[in-house]
Amino acid sequence: MTIVRQPTRAGVRDAAAKVAQILPFSPLFVHELDGVPIAFKAECLQPIGAFKLRGAWHRLTALDENVRARGVVAFSSGNHAQGIAWAAKRLGMPATIVMPADAPRAKRESTLALGAEIVSYDRATESRELIAARLAEARGAALVPSFDDPWVIEGQGSAGVEAAQQMAERGLGAPARAVVPCGGGGLAAGIALALPDAAITIVEPEGWDDMRRSLEAGWIEPVGPNPPPTACDALQTLRVSPLTFEVLANHDAHGVAVSEAEIRAAQRWAAEKLRLVVEPGGAVALAALLARRIKPAERTLVILSGGNVDLDSYAAVLGGEIAVAREPA
Structure with a gap:
């Protein structure tokens, strides 16, 4: 029988030490929503424009x-x-x-x-x-798969290690909730391992919210037949992995889904308020807060996971037009 290595919190700490040797921390921005300071981890400013x-x-x-x-x-x-x-x-x-x-x-x-x-x-x-x-x-x-790998999960969790240190240095306290974009769940699972005392909320596009449904059901539920088009190309995962599901389920994570219109509104908000370019999949966690699907609360960490946009589509979003959504995988 093949024994599959499990991702661990110790592995996340090792990954964070590795990443710190070659890269500075990605910036942490703070902006108030409903008078509450919210921390935004700008993974969209990584050298490749994403946390990956x-x-x-x-x-x-x-x-x-x-x-x-x-x-x-x-x-x-x-x-x-x-x-x-x-x-x-x-x-x-x-x-x-x-x-x-x-x-x-x-x-x-x-x-x-x-x-x-x-x-x-x-x-x-x-x-x-x-x-x-x-x-x-x-x-x-x-x-090397994109999320179904213990080392990959641990590596993504290094963002949570950094954010906790940055929030402490800013006097914001330890993260009590982390709101994280979710495709296959590698980032969310890594953040859950990095921040064991924080509540984890994963966010997905409507129709692609298989992790949300899986967490609610207690077993893995794939994306349903004929899922709708979405601009979130980075989050079009048809089925999450047992590795990521198990970590999130054990952490008692829960999920919400956001609409394409709410995602576009979040991209515009990020550009206006934070001066950040955020791709659709990278903006879903922010969209959940702006749409009040999650109530703003102190010590909340929001991950802006990527900023790689096609300029024509992004220009349409900033102009209030409907960007072309991608067909399902």
Whole structure:
């Protein structure tokens, strides 16, 4: 029987120490909602524009030299792709990313600029997991999924370690609640491990709120048939993993869903109030607070998880127009 390693709080602390050796803390902004100071962790200002380099760095640095020489294969619509490409380049590893043909242009171009090879696939007719697994086997490379991996989960949790220190330094106290965007749940699970005393609220787009339904049911529920289009390409996960679900369920996390209109409003608010560019998937946690699906309260931490936008779509959002939503995977 194969024993699957579990992500741990100690692993999160190790990951945070690793990340701190190569990167400064991402900024923490404070802004009042209903007169209550709310902390916003700006992962959108990371070198790749998203938190994903945290898990990528922790995972790839855990590989031995022989495996590193054969490279890494990952599958992603863009942010995990860039995280893997960034970490692989820094470590001198070849990287191959399986990306949907309709991935946002900005994410695709950034992944290529970091030196990765891209293998395209059709979301509607092909399995990215199968393509990536075959490539990794053929090349003897390490296969690194975007959330279903203990090292990746621990790496993402380093954002919570940083935020707790930053909030303490600002006199805000320890985080009592963390509101986190959720696709596969890697970031949310990592934050839950990093902040064991904080309530965790995961946020997903309407129709893609499978983690919310899974937590309520007590078992994993996949996204239903014919899910609606969403601008949140980074959160289009059809089924969460047992690893992330178990961490969040054990932490007694709960979830909410937000509409596409609420997400666009959050992107505009972030631009106006925080002077930050936030992509749709990165804005869902903020959207939940602005829509009062979560009541603003002291010692609340909100993760702005990414800022990689297609400029035309983002301009439409800022102009109050409806940006083109992406078809379901």
